[in-house]
Each structure stands twice: as structure tokens, then as C-alpha cells.
Amino acid sequence: MLDLESLTPREALGRALSDLGDLRKDVVVLVADTGETTRARLFAERHPERFFNVGIAEQSLVGIAAGLALAGFMPYALTFAAFMTRAWEQSRNSVDRLGLPVRLVGTHAGFADAYDGPSHQALEDIALFRVLPNFTVLVPADSCEVYRAVTASASVKGPVYIRVGRDFHIPTTCGLYDRFEVGRAYVVLEGSDVAIFTTGITLPLAVEAAQVLRDRGISAAVVHFPTVKPLDYATVEKYAAATGAVLTVEEHMVHGGFGSAVAEYLAQTRPTKMAIMGLKSYGRTAKSPQELYQLFGLTPENIAARAEELVKLR
């Protein structure tokens, strides 16, 4: 049995693709000089004939992936999330408008690549892919979820964007559920005063925040959304109704991302007191992602404080 918890998120990505390649002969993997850094190498070692390196050229990466999809393949194209967005217009015109089964995997997303600074830290990718009508957007929290999300993505009909980190993660989801379903949210903690919605790596921070809140007498639900699009509207609605206060937390800009997706829905169906936590500016070079979470306020203490404010506003 594969011990997913011991893998880093990008190793889980490489393993998932490699295993998927065993199951499906139509899976091909493309990289933009990122075979090693994304761990696509793990696929290349097992399926060398279905692995293509197109050089440092993201627009070409996405376009060639689309061409392979036209030829009947299911391409997974991998590069840093920060540079995948360089091919946004190709994602729109060559992939999304045709509804092709291309899977774009953006690694080193958020603050995962603390070491290389803001040029390498994608904080806008969820917004950019979410706006394209046919794209599914998956934002797994840890290695277990990366493995499961990548595996599940193979059954999606249209294009998919999968947001992956690098090495840092706090294993949280391995025992949380048995099966990853695209489009489904997972309830981590039940609560009645406030609902904290997370996507990606912010899940363990919210779980810790809920414990802090419990000590202060506030009952916080934590619901995890590894699929940002299509959003699990029923679960959003249920927890908004049950608590009357929704706090979203993401490792992404506060505009256009996961929080916006929740707000768009609730504003039109069940206006609810809400706060959107995330980033409002570019990152910074640091020694670790955790250092950046501290610097930019993505901490359990801050999440708890924002939740407490919301409860008072209800």
C-alpha cells in the first residue's frame, strides 16, 4: 500500500500520474523543462514513450497538449502555476472553447515556492481558470488529496486545472473520506455559530482555528472544498443556513478566487454575513511557506479572530 502521507505534494502528483498511466493508455504527460521540479519524471520513467518535454515554453505546452487531445489523447501538462497562467489565452482559445480533455497542473502554487519569491508564487491562478466556462478547478489540500484529485480528474469530460504545491503540506485528508468526488465538499468539523470554508492548504489552519474558537465558546464548522468549480452549492447553502456566518480561507488573492465563488453564489441565493481571507498583495522570498503564512496573516489565530468578528456581526 502506497503511503501517501510520507510523500510531498509534488511526489504524490508524479506517483498519481505514473499509476494513471498504467490504467489508461491514452494518458500523456507534457512538461516545460519541469520534468524534475514537478516530479513528472516519475511518469516518464515508467512511460517514456508518452512523455514530452517542450522546453521552457508554456504557450506551446498548452497548445501542443490541446493538439494531442484532438488526436484522442488525455494530456496532463505540468509546470509551475505561476507560469501556466502565461498560457491563459491558449487555455481559453485552444482548450476551453473546444472543451478538450486537457489537464493543466500548476505546481509550486501559492507560497509553496517561498524560496524563489513573488515571481514564482501564483496567487491568481484559481481566478484565471475559474472564469473559463468549461474548466473544472481542483485545489487539493495535501499529498493524499493531490493523489486522489489527479486520479479523479481522469474521469472529467472537459478541461481541468489542478493546483498543486511543492513539498510543504500538513497531512489532513488521508482519513477524512474514502473517495474523492469532483464537485463535492467534505465536512471536517460540525459547528453552529460560524462556517469556515477552505480550499487547498488552508484546511489544517482552519481546523486549528476551530479548536481555538471552541475554547472561546464558539462552535465553528469546517468544510473543505477541494473542488472550487463546479462548487458544491448544496453544501455552501446548508452551512450558510445553519450558521448565518461564512468565512472563506484561501492561499490566493481575495479577488476572484474561492471566496469570490462562494460570495457570488450566496449573494444571489442566501445573502449571508461573509468574510474572505486570502492575499491582497504579492509574496516575498522566504525560507519556508510557513514563514509567509505568518507574514501575510494566514494563521489559525487570525482565522479564529475573523470568525469571531463575523459571529458578532451576525
Add this chain to the structure above:
Amino acid sequence: MERGVLGLDELICKARRYVVLMAGYDPGIHLGSSLSVLEIVAALYGTGRLKFNVANGAHNRNYFVLSKGHAIHAVYALAAAMGYLTVDELRETGSVGSRLQNHPEVDTPFVDVPNSGSLGQGISLAVGLALGLRLRGEPGRVYLVTGDGELDEGQSWESFAVAAHYGLNNLVTIVDLNNVQLDGHSEEVLRKGDLAGRFKSLGFEVFEVDGHDVAAIISALEKAENSAKPAVVIAKTVRGRGVPSIEDTAKQRLSRDEALSHVNNIC
């Protein structure tokens, strides 16, 4: 071959009239570019290399990528000349209800890559398609038609390098070198350098021809198809060919009267 080319001359003449006819009904079409690429399209469809009556998604055939998608009216015109579209349908081009959209779209007939309005992207798609056909062991070729202005896009060269690197000799590229782009003559807008040299340095085999001599294009295609390396046919053409008032200019539009009066004066 001779007989085929003679037959083609008539088809090309008819198609050229149809392109101008469409410009009369829809001034939004890219007239000059559709006229420059006409013999190239005829060399592909008129010789059976590509077929108008092949269902999309069919395998074991050749594929067509018109990366300079704005010249799609050359394809519509030739299809009509060969009996696959009616003149009534041509008149409707560019209307919301027409499948003859002004760039290849998902519902556009006769195109394998229905999204080539954004320049440079058809080149990557063609390279991916050729790579995929080879991986499947399919014998079909991908015929890719690009413009010279389009080669300003960095993405073009990113993907040509991939074609050369992976030795995709099932990809046949034809450059419609009409030397004009939106803002004027191509060399004045942005220098293209030694185009043949750029392809050769990547590892392409290069054939240069007169792009209005259909027999010469066909002969170059035959050589390109037998090349061990990916091959490119650089076809020197005249933008607006056949309509003297717009030849070799960035001008794309004719008044309706001018267009309709021209229809019968061409060839």
C-alpha cells in the same frame, strides 16, 4: 498531373470569384489574405490530399490546420467551387446563424482545428496533432497553413522547435508569405529576417515556391511529403491577388458594388 492542374486552374478561378462575392455580402471578411492563400488551399483539397467530405473525428486520414484562420473564406470558396457548399450559403457568411463564421469555429465545416483565430495557436495544435498521430501509429499527415505575419508570435517558433526536435515528418507546413499584415508590409511592421534560414537552423527542410503557381506548390508538397525531416513550403504570394485595387496592400475591404462588379472580371 498536368490534367489535374488544368482542372485546378478552373476551380481556382471560380473560387477566387466566390471569395470576392463573399466580400460583397460581408465586408468583414479578410479578403486580401483569403485571395493570397487560394492556390495553396487548392493544392491541398484539389489533389485529394484533404477532403471536404470527411467526417470530423474520422481516423486514418490527413488533417488540415489553417492557423491563419482569418483566411477561412478561401476554404469556403473552394468548397463551393467543388460542389460542397452552395452559393446561397456563401452569401450568408458572417451571419450569426451561419456555420460559415469569419474564423473557424466549433461548428465550422471542413476544419479539423476549429479555433485558429488567435494567431500562432494553430501551429502548436498542429504540432500536437502530428505528435499524437505518430504516437497512435496513424499514417495521416497534418497540413498546416500559416501566414508570415503570424510568425511574429513567439509561440510559433516554440512549437516549430518541438516539431523539429521530435522529427515530425508527418507535419507539412506551408507559409503563405504574402508580405502584408494588419499595419502594413510585414518587413516594415517587424523584420522577419531570413525566414528560410530560421526554419533550416531548427532542422526543417525548406522549399521555396511561387505561391500562385499551383503546379509548383504541388511539386513542393510532393518533396515535402517525402522528406525525412519536418518540411516547410514557403509560398511567396500577393495579398489580394486578383483584385488590382487591393493587391499587395493591407486593404481588406471593397464596397459592395465594387466587389460584386469584380466578381465577373476575375480570370
